[in-house]
């Protein structure tokens with residue numbers, strides 16, 4: 001999908017939390033790569049703002065290190081790094097006090113796009129928004145970017161939305177879900193709405209079910225104290241998996257513009273039925289010979305937070321009535337695999353007789369690894385001796401299909417930050433979407449609490465708890481394998 005590039009003459013991007021982990025690993029290296037790709041206007045400036053006391057030179061040194069470590073192939077190019085660093089500055093700012101604000105204001109220029117990235121704890125969003133206005137740094141044209149987690153339930157998300165709305169219009173607020181910045185996720189829309197082939201079949205009449213899997217191999221070690229207050233439902237399902245569900249299930253928007261797309265996504269969330277607790281499986285990974293289990297990682301031997309969730313849900317509308325959607329995500333699983341699989345129904349009648357077996361078309365959209373798509377089609381098994389059928393994949397790995405251009409595909413953060421600068425909100429969550437998603441997940445989480453639910457243990461490196469397999473087996477279906 002060729003993105004429309006809106007020319008921007010220059011920008012001032014302030015990264016609150018510029019010394020933090022996210023800025024170091026994602027935001028700053030992402031900006032560097034866009035700079036290398038020639039997509040950053042000449043007049044761009046990036047200002048780190050955080051609690052640490054340091055000057056421009058010291059901050060540039062930390063940025064240089066981040067680029068070397070996370071900047072990709074060009075990270076080692078000193079001339080490029082030097083040219084990028086000329087655009088980088090730093091201001092010591094206290095989000096909750098008076099320090100640094102006047103000075104930061106003095107650095108900002110008139111006549112260029114102003115964007116403020118809140119890469120700090122959500123508890124600071126209100127203080128930042130308030131000071132951006134009261135110190136006169138932000139105006140009605142400025143943009144603010146906020147990171148997940150966007151609340152921990154409907155109530156906190158509403159409060160956060162209300163706080164931001166006191167100072168900024170919805171058109172100025174960019175809520176990041178980095179899944180929406182992934183090439184394949186956008187490709188979902190291109191595949192669905194750019195081809196005649198799929199859309200006529202994209203409904204309950206032809207689709208048996210849809211599976212969405214986001215499997216991770218990492219543990220929660222190192223971020224246990226945050227994770228244990230969240231769990232897989234809040235950390236992954238409420239945002240990333242639901243966004244994928246929306247894109248796969250939504251009606252075609254009238255055009256590819258922010259509100260048209262987000263209106264359709266919102267309708268999907270609102271059409272989701274409440275989930276019966278028998279249709280949800282929670283899991284928690286155990287220890288193995290090489291490393292401790294979840295409870296040790298979060299330093300709470302009685303923790304009942306889930307590191308895995310699988311669930312079955314239904315969308316009550318004309319398109320999807322009767323087609324279940326199965327979602328699963330977890331830590332410490334067999335491999336790092338994210339994919340959406342659209343499993344089509346059997347052909348209505350087999351002319352080849354029972355010995356040919358049943359075969360189903362599956363369209364698998366891989367988000368990682370090897371972003372791409374595979375369409376399973378049924379053909380005749382080669383050779384003599386009657387009509388035996390076999391499934392073969394029509395495989396398209398973007399990196400192969402698109403050749404060297406695919407290597408230029410920007411990482412999710414790069415794309416999203418540049419969309420902020422261009423003023424394109426299509427790939428950002430609107431406030432009402434976030435609230436609707438919480439309104440759907442909150443009762444599931446509340447039900448666990450009410451029933452004193454304890455997650456099922458699962459082995460590290462597995463596909464999750466047995467009960468998750470049963471969730472599908474009961475329906476005569478099975479999960480696609482998480483390949484090692």
Ligand code: NAD
Nearest residue numbers: 017018019020021022050051094095119120121122147148
């Ligand atoms: P971090 O703890 O590494 O960094 C926090 C940053 O905030 C630091 O630069 C610190 O100086 C600054 N800060 C803290 N208090 C401040 C104050 N009073 N005034 C000014 N600056 C202050 O955090 P992080 O991992 O970079 O995460 C930042 C945000 O992004 C959080 O909301 C987090 O949930 C979210 N997030 C992080 C990741 C990740 O991979 N790290 C992924 C997704 C979302």
